[in-house]
Amino acid sequence: MLTKKQKDLLEFIHKRLQKDGVPPSFDEMKDALDLRSKSGIHRLITALEERGFIRRLAHRARAIEIVKLPDGMAAPGFEPKVIEGGAAEPTPAAPTASAAAAQELAVMGKIAAGVPIEAISHAHNHVAVPGQMLKSGGQHYALEVEGDSMINAGINNGDIVILRETATADNGDIVVALIEEEEATLKTYRRVGSSIALEAANPAYETRVFDDDKVRVQGRLVGLIRNY
Incomplete structure (x- = not known):
């Protein structure tokens, strides 16, 4: 799950990438989410990156790549990219012999x-x-x-x-x-x-x-x- 602001930002970035082929600037993100400073955008971007929804590309300005979208947001034709070394979706831990x-x-x-x-x-x-x-x-x-x-x-x-x-x-x-x-x-x-x-x-x-x-x-x- 994402917070509302994290989801709103991810959706805004995704729409801009679909429309223009380049991600929005931090100022555009700040205005779109009605935040007072870019530090709030930085925290949201960091959270989305840590959770594997986006990836920032080194040495390139405004370079943000969407890796996956949450359920219900993916547009027709969207195919998530796989980060090299990513693990498969884990399964719940099974009870052991000492489960009693x-x-x-x-x-x-x-x-x-x-x-x-x-x-x-x-x-x-x-x-x-x-x-x-x-x-x-x-x-x-x-x-x-x-x-x-x-x-x-x-x-x-x-x-x-x-x-x-x-x-x-x-x-x-x-x-x-x-x-x-x-x-x-x-x-x-x-x-x-x-x-x-x-x-x-x-x-x-x-x-x-x-x-x-x-x-x-x-x-x-x-x-x-x-x-x-």
């Missing part, structure tokens, strides 16, 4: 290791989670990872991450962080003075820094289930 000692957790959507917080309110399947992952107590939920921005932390595309609901985090924790009440992302949390740095575990992605009142922690990583 496991708990069923709802998989509340996908997170691009950016996911819209709206996706974390509608379960689309369940996964059996070993009880030892949940020994910290509290409420837990699961998300399916889409993307490679946390790959050097051992979190791969298609993994199921298990999170304990919490509004606080320590430096170095991997968290689901809600940015400006609009975009949620799985990143390493670090507080630097009055700012929050959200670090990817992949050098291809920049660390993003926000004022602390722009970020709310939604959950802390406590475990991971890998699909093969």
